[in-house]
Amino acid sequence: MKVSLHLANSFDAAWENVLLPWFEKVASQPFEQTAPVAVVTPFRSRAQLLRGKLLAHGISLLGVHFLVPGQLREILLGDSALTIPLREHLRLLLAIAAKEFAADVDSEQPGSLIARAVARDPDYFLRLLDELGAAGWGMADADQPVLTEIATSFTKMCHDCGFAFVHQADRLATANAAKVPHPFSQLLVTGFDGAHWPLWPLLHA
Numbered sequence: 001m002k003v004s005l006h007l008a009n010s011f012d013a014a015w016e017n018v019l020l021p022w023f024e025k026v027a028s029q030p031f032e033q034t035a036p037v038a039v040v041t042p043f044r045s046r047a048q049l050l051r052g053k054l055l056a057h058g059i060s061l062l063g064v065h066f067l068v069p070g071q072l073r074e075i076l077l078g079d080s081a082l083t084i085p086l087r088e089h090l091r092l093l094l095a096i097a098a099k100e101f102a103a104d105v106d107s108e109q110p111g112s113l114i115a116r117a118v119a120r121d122p123d124y125f126l127r128l129l130d131e132l133g134a135a136g137w138g139m140a141d142a143d144q145p146v147l148t149e150i151a152t153s154f155t156k157m158c159h160d161c162g163f164a165f166v167h168q169a170d171r172l173a174t175a176n177a178a179k180v181p182h183p184f185s186q187l188l189v190t191g192f193d194g195a196h197w198p199l200w201p202l203l204h205a
Contacts, residue, residue: 015053019190023050026186027060035185038065040072040203046191069199073166075183076173076205082164087126089163094122097154101146111146118150125150133167134198170201177205 008014026037041047047066054061067075073084095118102115118125129151132138139151158165189203196203 014190019050019188020053020057022188023054023059023064026064027062033063033185035183036065037063037186038067038072038184039188039190040067040069041191042069042196042199043191044068050190069202073169073173073202076177076202077169078176078180080169080172080176082169082172083162084166084169085158085161085163089161090126090158091122093157093161094126094150094154095119097157098122098125098150100153101150114146115150118147129154130166131198133165134170134201167198167201170199170205174201174205 006014006018008018026033039047039050041050047068051061051066098115098119102112102119105112105115125147129139132141139148142148192199192203
């Protein structure tokens with residue numbers, strides 16, 4: 001499959017110069033595709049926007065599958081035995097790990113304050129762990145002993161539950177992609193920018 005990269009200053013520019021021509025070409029060959037045609041967007045709302053514009057232009061969506069990263073991950077992992085937990089499960093386990101750490105140290109110690117803050121709102125720390133993991137780093141690389149200990153306990157809990165982290169699944173998807181036929185005959189990845197860099201291994205796969 002030929003690969004090309006296009007950058008645009010606005011959605012309108014991307015639509016006129018890249019997206020519309022791509023969809024027109026795909027729509028003209030609905031029965032010539034030997035595998036599914038896929039469009040990957042960061043959010044469902046972006047896919048809905050594209051669908052609306054395509055319908056307004058009278059362009060057929062026959063055989064075109066719109067995917068978000070989670071759905072793409074499932075396709076690329078295939079029959080993998082990895083279990084990717086719900087975000088709610090990860091938040092719960094991280095809050096438990098932080099509370100257990102706070103219970104084991106003096107309440108006046110800075111470490112206790114940090115742990116209680118993580119327990120109250122684990123989302124920020126969870127996103128940080130995601131970004132570090134996607135970059136191939138760990139909490140130990142940040143030189144934060146308290147957070148490192150909480151992260152270590154959290155990771156052990158996840159492993160004990162049989163959970164795999166998203167960045168681990170994405171790296172496996174990348175490795176699998178080199179061994180199996182490409183699942184799509186045509187693929188359009190659109191709407192991603194620097195804010196989505198943790199998804200790079202998945203998109204690269």
